[in-house]
Amino acid sequence: MPVKAKKWILAHHFDGVPKDSDLELVEEELPELQDGEILLEAQALSVDPYMRVFARSALKEGDTIMGSQVGKVIESKSPQHPVGMMLVGSVGWRTHAIVNVNQGPDLLGTPIVVPATPAPGLPVSVNLGVLGMPGATAYFGLLELCQPKAGEVVVVSAAAGAVGSLVGQIAKIKGCTVIGYAGTDEKCKWIKEELGFDHAINYKTRDVAESLKEAAPDGVDCYFDNVGGDFLYTVMRQMNKYGRISVCGAISQYNDNLDNQKSGVFPGILLIVNELRMEGFISTRWLSRWPEAFKEMAAWMKEGKLKYRETTTKGFENMREAFYGMLRGDNTGKAVVNV
Numbered sequence: 001m002p003v004k005a006k007k008w009i010l011a012h013h014f015d016g017v018p019k020d021s022d023l024e025l026v027e028e029e030l031p032e033l034q035d036g037e038i039l040l041e042a043q044a045l046s047v048d049p050y051m052r053v054f055a056r057s058a059l060k061e062g063d064t065i066m067g068s069q070v071g072k073v074i075e076s077k078s079p080q081h082p083v084g085m086m087l088v089g090s091v092g093w094r095t096h097a098i099v100n101v102n103q104g105p106d107l108l109g110t111p112i113v114v115p116a117t118p119a120p121g122l123p124v125s126v127n128l129g130v131l132g133m134p135g136a137t138a139y140f141g142l143l144e145l146c147q148p149k150a151g152e153v154v155v156v157s158a159a160a161g162a163v164g165s166l167v168g169q170i171a172k173i174k175g176c177t178v179i180g181y182a183g184t185d186e187k188c189k190w191i192k193e194e195l196g197f198d199h200a201i202n203y204k205t206r207d208v209a210e211s212l213k214e215a216a217p218d219g220v221d222c223y224f225d226n227v228g229g230d231f232l233y234t235v236m237r238q239m240n241k242y243g244r245i246s247v248c249g250a251i252s253q254y255n256d257n258l259d260n261q262k263s264g265v266f267p268g269i270l271l272i273v274n275e276l277r278m279e280g281f282i283s284t285r286w287l288s289r290w291p292e293a294f295k296e297m298a299a300w301m302k303e304g305k306l307k308y309r310e311t312t313t314k315g316f317e318n319m320r321e322a323f324y325g326m327l328r329g330d331n332t333g334k335a336v337v338n339v
């Protein structure tokens with residue numbers, strides 16, 4: 001019996017905030033499996049900011065939207081991937097995918113399928129969040145680039161999101177004072193009261209420069225930047241000598257047309273005077289070491305030192321709404337879609 005897959009395609013390249021006419025749900029009939037192929041059925045899918053960023057360069061109109069999912073093998077012509085096995089696959093927004101297990105990495109350089117990390121008692125979706133790409137991003141982006149030391153002050157933006165909520169907790173584990181900025185009072189309450197951040201500030205209701213002066217009167221040593229734009233410049237002005245900035249994301253600019261962006265004045269003088277180190281990264285730089293991060297983070301979770309939250313949307317047909325919601329800040333913790 002041929003399998004009918006549903007998939008979301010890029011109908012039109014995004015221009016500004018993604019809208020319904022940009023994304024279209026279509027059906028396709030899948031062919032018979034060949035040797036070395038498996039058929040994956042989506043259980044949980046990820047919606048991430050990078051989909052907004054990389055759609056422009058990596059996709060053509062008509063292509064399936066990129067993205068990872070946890071899928072179950074429901075048919076197999078690969079003895080190493082038996083029916084029932086759970087895999088994390090970068091196979092896009094699809095209910096069913098035929099994967100050649102010998103295929104090389106995807107467009108973003110990640111393997112097409114890897115066994116889902118065993119996490120007893122936890123939902124499979126943790127492989128898309130705390131024990132997945134966002135977890136590795138927080139772990140390596142903070143520890144490798146900021147190298148936070150006990151007693152230092154660490155600031156993180158988008159602090160109640162998938163990456164930011166983990167960055168703040170890891171910085172606490174390392175003995176730092178942590179200041180998180182998030183977009184609602186509820187998010188601030190969560191990161192302060194449940195996750196143990198020292199300060200949680202709603203950037204929509206407080207002035208960032210003024211509130212940062214209050215929370216960090218002696219300045220900032222590390223900034224984990226998820227937001228970019230003016231936010232970055234504002235924090236840079238309050239960095240201490242030899243401060244480190246890990247440039248992870250620039251979500252405040254993702255809906256802008258980069259070709260038409262006005263050139264602002266980059267405050268390079270601050271880098272010079274305070275001898276700051278500022279480095280952008282893509283988490284796949286440490287791909288071969290991701291298991292190391294997952295092992296340590298799973299141990300912290302077991303010890304109750306690292307908590308996570310997911311904002312889940314039910315139904316593959318609601319991928320689009322989950323994506324829009326994540327971009328505008330509806331999520332606390334990792335945004336996932338359960339099928």
Ligand SMILES: NC(=O)C1=CN([C@@H]2O[C@H](COP(=O)(O)OP(=O)(O)OC[C@H]3O[C@@H](n4cnc5c(N)ncnc54)[C@H](OP(=O)(O)O)[C@@H]3O)[C@@H](O)[C@H]2O)C=CC1
Nearest residue numbers: 049161162163182183226248249250251252281282283329
């Ligand atoms: N370099 C890398 O390898 C990777 C980079 N990233 C980047 O990390 C960042 C966080 O990603 P992730 O944790 O997955 O996503 P989140 O779970 O943090 O979701 C995005 C959040 O961004 C916040 N946001 C949206 N617009 C703005 C804005 N204009 N100003 C400030 N905050 C805004 C919203 O929270 P709020 O309510 O607080 O506004 C929203 O919930 C993104 O920039 C992403 O691109 C992610 C993974 C890998």
Ligand SMILES: CCCCCCC/C=C/C=O
Nearest residue numbers: 049050068108110133282
């Ligand atoms: C498993 C997919 C890895 C994608 C890496 C995404 C890097 C993100 C950059 C900005 O959001």
